[in-house]
Amino acid sequence: MYAIYTLKECWSSGLGPDLMALSLARLTELGHGEAGLWVLEANPRARRFYEKSGFALSGRTQAAEISGVSLPEVHYRMTLTQG
Numbered sequence: 001m002y003a004i005y006t007l008k009e010c011w012s013s014g015l016g017p018d019l020m021a022l023s024l025a026r027l028t029e030l031g032h033g034e035a036g037l038w039v040l041e042a043n044p045r046a047r048r049f050y051e052k053s054g055f056a057l058s059g060r061t062q063a064a065e066i067s068g069v070s071l072p073e074v075h076y077r078m079t080l081t082q083g
Contacts, residue, residue: 020053028080035080038062041072050076 006015027035037055039046060075 036077038073038075041074054078
């Protein structure tokens with residue numbers, strides 16, 4: 001999956017946590033031991049969401065090219081538990 005975005009009208013509706021829970025459950029079902037994602041460094045709302053979801057900064061960084069502009073991204077990771 002490349003990206004998930006929700007409309008502002010859907011913020012704080014519970015849709016994000018539901019999508020995240022389903023995604024993580026499916027990754028676990030498929031036998032993956034870890035999940036990782038990239039987020040723009042200057043997106044505090046998304047970063048808080050991922051941290052609340054159990055992700056932690058991995059220390060990796062990269063630059064994303066968006067409309068010809070280079071923007072810094074940070075990497076988050078989570079160990080998935082097999083249930």
